[in-house]
Amino acid sequence: MGHQISRRTLFRSASGIAVAGALGTSLSACSGGTGAGSTSSDLTMIWWGSDDRHAAYKKVLAAFQKKNPKIKIRPTYSGYDGYFDKFNTNIAGGSAPDLLQMDTALVAQYARKGVLAPIDSYVGKSLDLTGFSKTLLAAGTVDGKLYGVPSGIGVNQLTVNRTGLEKLGLELPDREWTWADLKKISQDVYKKSGGKIYGVDDGGGSTLQCFEVFARENGETFFTEDGKKLGFTADTLQEWWEYWAGMRKANASPPPAITSAAHNDLTKNAVVIGKALFTFDSGVYGAGGSITDAQLDFLPTPQGDFSGAREGNFVNGGVLLSATKASKKVADSVKVMSYFAQDATAIKDMQLLRGIPPTEKARGLIASGLTETDKLNMANADYIAQRVGKASDALAAPAPPPQGADQIWDLLFQSNLAVAFGKKSVKAQLGAFFDQSAGILEG
Template identity: 85%
Template sequence: MGHQISRRTLFRTASGLAVAGALGGSLSACGGGTGAGSTSSKLTMTWWGSDDRHNAYKKALATFQKSNSKIKIEERYSGYDGYFDRFNTNVAGGSAPDLLQMDTALVAQYARKGVLAPIDEYVGKSLDLTGFSKTLLAAGTVDGKLYGVPSGIGVNILTVNVTGLKKLGLELPDREWTWADLKKVAVEVNKKSGGKQFGVDDGGGGTLQAFEVFAREKGQTFFATDGKKLGFTADTLQEWWEFWAEMRKDKASPPAAITSAAHNDLTKNGVVIGKTLFTFDSGVYGAGGAITDAVLDFLPTPKGDWSGAREGNFVNGGVLLSATKASKHIADSVKIMSFFAQDATAIKDMQLLRGIPPTEKARSLIAAGLSDTDKKSMDIADYISKRVAKATDALAAPQPPPNGADQIWDLLFQSNLAIAFGKKTVKAQLTAFFDQAGSILSQ
């Protein structure tokens, strides 16, 4: 769904984060301009993805070269596994690609190490970002400079098994629902199924974006602006964990064993195996289709139901296109970024293969050819992005995550699991969580 960065994706990037840190000195030197970079007459472009994404990129680039015959492009592509390992090796050896698909979870680290080129000077000139919101561009912005152009919009949602709801005689909740509404319908699922199903996956720790939205509804961020400490309070996390403890007690959410088994394994997700009807994991449905035969629909992460609650949802940028600082072809790379952002042919070629298109213009161009579920996916992203844009009380979009973020996200999951298994009380785990998180961020 829309390439929001799911918990699963964030953990998957951990190897890239670790290698980037290990090569810190080399990355800084090469990225800072002392490395050779790409001196070939060809512009090298690299990306990861499925065969469908590969073919779409190649088709669009062929169209680009018809109008830009002087720009010769060497295409390099692969799956995600090993992608950043190879990139790190190339950077350290002075042979980094000129243009690459970048992960929003890693852009801050590469930008701060001097690997990526800031591209602000091209905006409004050879880089046309008409229709891109400020909140969306924040996904590629590090320390006030733009280092990547978002490919799409990702929003924080629940995927819903509509087939299962109808079998139980339940209706899809309204989009403006609250956490209390979620608990109510989740309890009803368990009752009407005779205890055979639970309403929603346990969100206490395994669903990063859900907690982040909850904290933002209280005016708090996940990480502080400087990335050196957490941005939310112990009271907020305690309230969150206690909410999910009640959900498990009321059988609105499954027991710890089901949650643990599904960790980083979509095939064991509650909706996929028929144990839950609502899931926070967007990977159940994406550009490759659904991994369940159920009819699906989507809802925003619930709104705060307390006095003074803010808009907690936000828009992130899917994947990015970034240029490397040592490249001799930055200006040409920027032209390609602009082409993918605005050209009608490229937009139609890519469809949803890099996420929900980032502008209303792009979304309207592909709408007619989408499946019913794709249309629902795009519609909910459009709905949330407009709601966020209209909100006067919403916090700024989150900054790219700091060093150690992957460890803290895993710590959040494991902490909630310890509570769910009865190994720790909420208050005892709170102390341990904040002590360990502080230690990680201070390194």
């Protein structure tokens, strides 16, 4: 079963972002062409995912067609690799699908190139978004228009090996914990394990689930709203890297060789290989299912423990369902989106396969059928969503990332490694990071 889908998936969207940028003008030129829906009597729909997700989608669509016999749906599905390559080829050839599962990392680029259809005019009519928060809908909103319906709640959280903690005689930290609390328990893990296990994997280069939250606690964003510049200061990044340098020095986090080996490879994640008990990568229990036998639990990203710290956590939309602008079946596609969002049977059939359901109603409908870890996962996401919703000082949810974002995220990771390996000082790496980031965003 698939589970929590967070903004960590954005790192794995790099190939799609690159292709979208490379096609640039061809996407714009073809966006007004004939979509697949206009050359076929069927509504064409595409998505990516696991076999479990495919089966659930097909079951829900079959039920939808029984209730809507005039709408015939022709589905195509695959894994993530190559998904957007094929989508781009179809756009360029004038055979774009009518309805698709869209990545939150790419929605802004496709919307601005005229590939996706705005669907605001359907809201409150054939598109029922009752129970969806404004914060959540921001994940599918570009330049004030809605281009996608979020599938679920995506949150920034830590995945915890609770079994390992209990074996060491340690308790799971309170959800209202701070960065100082993270350091303390991470040091306790190292001491209690006799130096065999570190507390938390190195988050100094973990952009989306770690540094972005820290920057927001400082009242800053990763990118500016228009995506043309970085939204945080050198002082904030310096404080961040110095925190993680201190974590490594105190043996609270593993040495850089472990961090480097785990980059974009979950099988080498420090929690999975037994070298840490806390990780910022929710993919350990993510869309492909758990890859460790330990009992896992979940915590919000820590809060700022400095004067004036704001709520840094936020909620995003998992994946989206979007319609293509070239399609002549946008109205029918919207009916499908609404069905997935509100139909009780559809919600139960999908469970957590597209992320934690986006509304309290939906979460209540599936709660009784979940595994213990699923329940813990959903409870933590629900807790974060409620806390963010109540926070008067929380910034708006981040805008969809700009072109070049994947390069900057990777640059942050590599920059932290350079510091960790002793190749660069924090201050020297700061200058290089900001210079290179500016060049990427300007290019």
